[in-house]
Amino acid sequence: MELKVKKAEELKELPEDESKLGFGKYFTDHMFIMKYNVENGWHDGKIVPYGPIELDPSAMVLHYGQEVFEGLKAYRRPDGKIQLFRPQENFKRLNSSNDRLCIPRIDEGYSLNALKKLIEIDERWVPYSEGCSLYIRPFIIATDAHVGVRAGNEYLFVIILSPVGAYYPEGLNPTKIYVEELYARAIKGGTGMAKTGGNYASSLKAQDEANKQGFTQVLWLDGAEKKYIEEVGTMNVFFILGDEIVTPSIDGSILPGITRKSSIQMLKHWGYNVVERKLPLEEVVAAYENGTLKEAFGTGTAAVISPIGLLKVGETEMVIGDGLIGDVSKKLYDNLTDIQWGRSEDIFGWTELV
Numbered sequence: 001m002e003l004k005v006k007k008a009e010e011l012k013e014l015p016e017d018e019s020k021l022g023f024g025k026y027f028t029d030h031m032f033i034m035k036y037n038v039e040n041g042w043h044d045g046k047i048v049p050y051g052p053i054e055l056d057p058s059a060m061v062l063h064y065g066q067e068v069f070e071g072l073k074a075y076r077r078p079d080g081k082i083q084l085f086r087p088q089e090n091f092k093r094l095n096s097s098n099d100r101l102c103i104p105r106i107d108e109g110y111s112l113n114a115l116k117k118l119i120e121i122d123e124r125w126v127p128y129s130e131g132c133s134l135y136i137r138p139f140i141i142a143t144d145a146h147v148g149v150r151a152g153n154e155y156l157f158v159i160i161l162s163p164v165g166a167y168y169p170e171g172l173n174p175t176k177i178y179v180e181e182l183y184a185r186a187i188k189g190g191t192g193m194a195k196t197g198g199n200y201a202s203s204l205k206a207q208d209e210a211n212k213q214g215f216t217q218v219l220w221l222d223g224a225e226k227k228y229i230e231e232v233g234t235m236n237v238f239f240i241l242g243d244e245i246v247t248p249s250i251d252g253s254i255l256p257g258i259t260r261k262s263s264i265q266m267l268k269h270w271g272y273n274v275v276e277r278k279l280p281l282e283e284v285v286a287a288y289e290n291g292t293l294k295e296a297f298g299t300g301t302a303a304v305i306s307p308i309g310l311l312k313v314g315e316t317e318m319v320i321g322d323g324l325i326g327d328v329s330k331k332l333y334d335n336l337t338d339i340q341w342g343r344s345e346d347i348f349g350w351t352e353l354v
């Protein structure tokens with residue numbers, strides 16, 4: 001399938017100060033769009049100037065939320081070249097989210113090539129500063145003008161780009177998180193393992209309440225028993241309990257994070273005892289009480305490696321590692337980001353030049 005390109009007549013001004021990029025506030029000059037209909041399948045892929053997309057008010061995504069998305073990043077290497085981190089994994093995951101949401105699969109190779117072309121065109125937007133990158137947001141929405149409940153027959157696949165700094169205002173400083181006891185994010189058989197907007201919409205209430213109380217995010221427990229630790233919503237979680245590094249196993253309600261998978265690989269490569277299993281909240285509390293809870297951290301594309309310095313369970317505030325970043329979290333952060341930004345040899349073969 002060909003890829004047409006229509007360049008913007010006028011280019012935007014770049015953000016003045018990369019240290020103030022924040023997350024998801026600025027968007028580049030161009031975007032990729034591709035349409036789907038039953039007669040033609042995915043067709044008409046093109047790069048066009050960034051701008052509003054027109055939707056009928058009855059477009060199905062606006063009513064029933066049939067949508068999937070991804071998040072990955074492009075990094076500026078010290079030699080000025082740009083690279084991606086495990087991009088095939090994101091397009092593969094986009095297709096498994098598509099399967100769950102009844103959205104037709106995309107051609108992963110074509111989409112990755114289109115993304116590379118888009119980044120090449122908007123190359124000047126890839127930040128140069130330490131800790132900054134170009135966040136890539138592919139998404140697919142159902143566009144049929146129809147308010148009956150069924151899977152769509154028409155879709156739009158869009159990729160937009162946004163230069164970003166740290167996702168959490170804390171940066172590498174430990175975050176404060178509380179265990180959510182009232183609301184649930186996902187249950188087995190639901191859509192927890194898919195990257196779909198609905199999962200995030202349903203988490204807003206809890207996040208809002210957490211923010212009001214001075215917490216960054218909430219830690220979700222399993223929706224059925226509220227007993228096992230699942231994820232934070234914007235990141236997967238790891239706990240160092242004695243000599244075991246434990247992360248909840250991917251069992252249908254947790255997002256299979258690519259940074260999670262990379263962290264497990266890296267930690268195992270260094271010889272750590274990493275275990276993917278069911279993790280009862282009770283076990284973490286007991287480990288805190290007997291002094292064997294050493295570190296806790298989250299992993300995610302946006303969050304990178306994000307230490308958890310305080311975990312509130314009911315009325316108990318557990319301060320982990322004196323509220324400072326732990327040695328393992330720091331080592332993981334340093335080594336992962338060195339590979340992502342091309343500062344060290346990529347011994348795992350995870351990066352790909354644009």
Ligand code: COI
Nearest residue numbers: 071072234300301302303
């Ligand atoms: C990511 O880490 O890329 C995410 O999609 C999480 C969040 C920004 C929604």
